[in-house]
Structure formats: structure tokens, C-alpha cells
Amino acid sequence: MNVSQIADLLQSQGYITEPAVSMAVYLSMQLKKPLLIEGPAGVGKTEIAKVMARAMDTDLIRLQCYEGLDASHALYEWNYQRQLLHLKMVEAQGTLSGQTSDLEEEIFGEKFLMKRPLLQAITHHRAPVLLIDEVDRADEEFESFLLEVLSDWQITVPEIGTIQATHIPQVIVTGNRVRELSEALRRRCLYLWIDYPDYEKELAIVRGKVPGVSQKLAEQICRFMQELRQLRLEKTPGIAETLDWATALAALHFDHLPKEIIEQTLGVILKDWKDTRTAQLSLSELYEKMGVVSKLEGV
Ligand SMILES: Nc1ncnc2c1ncn2[C@@H]1O[C@H](COP(=O)(O)OP(=O)(O)O)[C@@H](O)[C@H]1O
Ligand SMILES: [Mg+2]
Known part of the structure; x- marks a missing residue:
């Protein structure tokens, strides 16, 4: 398989890719190395793993990391x-x-052993996609333990013995940069940074994922999101919020985006009262910019 086939596979599963993303996925599959993906919330990091599993027609095994996660919850x-x-x-x-x-x-036999994601991935009957999601939420101790598993692909259960991976999983590790990850983990992985989408990419995602949305409404929503992300916000909205907003406005049968409606539906895209205020105060300016851009481009 080559890079453009990977891009096609991802696209066929509804994932809008860009060359850097398909290349990273391609290389991590070719070199059988974990892919570490970092970026702000809601830009499509987790989605890559889901789409890869579907595209490769294999299972997705997910380890959601959180503060206090320890080896036993991840292993068995x-x-x-x-x-x-x-x-x-x-x-x-x-x-x-x-x-x-x-x-x-x-x-202390297998019958009474509850496999957690890492052991599940190692003993799976075919190579799964192993998603280690939001690894920066777990502590450093867990990170070093993880590194060991990702290097050896074997796990020792004292009562049973050493279990060696039958198939090496395809690993996706994601992080939101809550804290710096260790050098060692970075070195073990290939790296991909995903940023907020540009206008074209977001428009393609909205058009692909929200069936009832008109071209004009989709364009206006995406323009507005681009402008909104320029504001200094506590929680900058990601693609998930754009999709929710488009779905909501399409359900309300709007085929364009009136200013009053933006104000009334801000709660769909902003989840912080300070951000809501910031946006309300700049709404006229944002709307103006959006209109100016639209007029220039004949939208
Ligand atoms: N490139 C993309 N193509 C299609 N949908 C996308 C893309 N990027 C993000 N999405 C959608 O945006 C939402 C948020 O993505 P997600 O992977 O959960 O974000 P993250 O893990 O980076 O916080 C999901 O509903 C996902 O389907
Ligand atoms: Mg995620």
C-alpha cells in the first residue's frame, strides 16, 4: 500500500485528510511504530484511530487515560x-x-483473569488498532510503564507467566498537551501535530458529516468558526462544536446564518461563560468580518 491509497482509505471512511496526516499514518504502519498525535481538543486525533481500525477492517481497543490510572487498570x-x-x-x-x-x-487461571486494554491488545487474535487516548492525563510513572510495554510487547502476570504478543498492534497515542511527555516516549513514536482546521478542511468535514446542511449555511458557519478561533478564549471550540452547530442549525431549517441566531445558539459552540461574553462583545465585529469575506468571495 502507498501513501495515496492510505489517504483514499481514510477518506472513504469519512476522514478528511491532508498530506501530513496520511503520510504519518502510512509511515507508522510501514515502520510498525506507534504514532503520537498531539494538538488542541477536538481536531480529530481520536477519530484517526477509529477510522484506521475501520479502514483496516480490524478491531479498535481503547485505553482512555486519566489521572491516577495505574498498571493494573491498563493490564489485567x-x-x-x-x-x-x-x-x-x-x-x-x-x-x-x-x-x-x-x-x-x-x-489464578485465565478463567478468573479480567483482561484490560493492554493485555487485550496483546492477546488479540489479529493485530488491532490500540488507541492510548489522552496519555498526558496519566502520570509519568504510568508513562514509563507504557513505554516498557510498547518496547517489549510482552506482559508478565506473576501467577500465569509471561505473555508474548501474538500480533503487534498498530498503536495511536494521543495527547492534549496537558503536560509535557517524556523524551523517551517521544523517541519511541513517530510524531504528528494536528492544528485547528483551515476553512476548506472544516467545510469539507461539515459537508461530509452533516447531511441536511445547505452549502451557504455550511460556508457561513465555517467562516464564523475561523473568526471565532482568533479571539482569546478559555476553550477554543474544535470541530466537534462546529458539527454540533451545523446539525442544530440545519435541524432548525436555516439555510443561512442570521446574526440573532448566532447569539441565541452560542451555547452550542462555547461552553464557558467568559467565552460567551467575549464572543457576544465581539459579535458585530465577527459578523462584519465574516460578511466582508463572504462578499469579497461572492458567497
Ligand atoms: N479530518 C476529519 N474528518 C472528519 N471528521 C473529523 C475530522 N477531524 C475531526 N472530525 C470530527 O470532529 C470531532 C472531534 O474529533 P476527535 O477525534 O474526537 O477530536 P480530538 O480527539 O482531537 O479531541 C469528531 O466528531 C470527528 O468525527
Ligand atoms: Mg480525543
């Missing part, structure tokens, strides 16, 4: 309740015939 846990229940049943039936060590072996 013993089903303690089932183990206890099993012991009680053995006791009640009085079927404990052999050694207690046999019993121990039984309750």
Missing part, C-alpha cells in the same frame, strides 16, 4: 468476587480433593 485484574465465590462453592460442596495448591492454580 483478578476477578476477586468470582474467585471468592468459587472458593465458597468448593467449600460448600466439600469437593476439595487434591492439594490446596491445585485450588490456588485454578483460581
Whole structure:
């Protein structure tokens, strides 16, 4: 497969790509290296992994990172309740015939092992896409543990032994730059930065994902979003907000974007009261700019 075929595959799954993105995906598949994707919220980082799994017709296994995530939640846990229940049943039936060590072996067998995403990915029957989402939310300790897994592709469960990956997963790691990631993790991965989309890219995404939206409405929404992102906001809206807004306005049967309606529906794209105020104060200016651009380009 070459780069343009990868681009076509992603596009065919509804992902609007640009050359840098398809190249990064292509290289990470060719070199079998994890791809670390960073960028602001809502620019399509997580979506890449989902689309890749669909395009490659394989499963997506997702590890959502959060503060306090530890190895056991990412790897495996013993089903303690089932183990206890099993012991009680053995006791009640009085079927404990052999050694207690046999019993121990039984309750620490695969039947009572709950596989978490990393172990699932390693033991999957075919190479899955492993999405390690928002890795910067987890702490540094977890990051070093992760690095070990990504290098060796084997996991040791003391009670069972070492489990070696049957197929090396295709790994996508995403980060929102909540904190700096370690040099070591960066070195292990290929790197892709995705920024807010430009007007053309966002318009293509809206046209592709919001069926009922008119060309004019879509263009005006995307123009407005471009201008809005120039403001100094606490939480700059991403593509998800643009899509929500387009869906809402299309559902309200608008085929263009009146100024009053922008004001009434700001809550769809801005989720912070300070940002709402900032936008309200600049609304006339934003609208003006949007109109001027539209007139110039004959929209
Ligand atoms: N290039 C793209 N093509 C199609 N849809 C996209 C694209 N980028 C983002 N989206 C859409 O935008 C939304 C947010 O994307 P997501 O991947 O969740 O953002 P992130 O993980 O960067 O915060 C999703 O609904 C996704 O479908
Ligand atoms: Mg995401």
C-alpha cells in the first residue's frame, strides 16, 4: 500500500485528510511504530484511530487515560468476587480433593483473569488498532510503564507467566498537551501535530458529516468558526462544536446564518461563560468580518 491509497482509505471512511496526516499514518504502519498525535481538543486525533481500525477492517481497543490510572487498570485484574465465590462453592460442596495448591492454580487461571486494554491488545487474535487516548492525563510513572510495554510487547502476570504478543498492534497515542511527555516516549513514536482546521478542511468535514446542511449555511458557519478561533478564549471550540452547530442549525431549517441566531445558539459552540461574553462583545465585529469575506468571495 502507498501513501495515496492510505489517504483514499481514510477518506472513504469519512476522514478528511491532508498530506501530513496520511503520510504519518502510512509511515507508522510501514515502520510498525506507534504514532503520537498531539494538538488542541477536538481536531480529530481520536477519530484517526477509529477510522484506521475501520479502514483496516480490524478491531479498535481503547485505553482512555486519566489521572491516577495505574498498571493494573491498563493490564489485567483478578476477578476477586468470582474467585471468592468459587472458593465458597468448593467449600460448600466439600469437593476439595487434591492439594490446596491445585485450588490456588485454578483460581489464578485465565478463567478468573479480567483482561484490560493492554493485555487485550496483546492477546488479540489479529493485530488491532490500540488507541492510548489522552496519555498526558496519566502520570509519568504510568508513562514509563507504557513505554516498557510498547518496547517489549510482552506482559508478565506473576501467577500465569509471561505473555508474548501474538500480533503487534498498530498503536495511536494521543495527547492534549496537558503536560509535557517524556523524551523517551517521544523517541519511541513517530510524531504528528494536528492544528485547528483551515476553512476548506472544516467545510469539507461539515459537508461530509452533516447531511441536511445547505452549502451557504455550511460556508457561513465555517467562516464564523475561523473568526471565532482568533479571539482569546478559555476553550477554543474544535470541530466537534462546529458539527454540533451545523446539525442544530440545519435541524432548525436555516439555510443561512442570521446574526440573532448566532447569539441565541452560542451555547452550542462555547461552553464557558467568559467565552460567551467575549464572543457576544465581539459579535458585530465577527459578523462584519465574516460578511466582508463572504462578499469579497461572492458567497
Ligand atoms: N479530518 C476529519 N474528518 C472528519 N471528521 C473529523 C475530522 N477531524 C475531526 N472530525 C470530527 O470532529 C470531532 C472531534 O474529533 P476527535 O477525534 O474526537 O477530536 P480530538 O480527539 O482531537 O479531541 C469528531 O466528531 C470527528 O468525527
Ligand atoms: Mg480525543
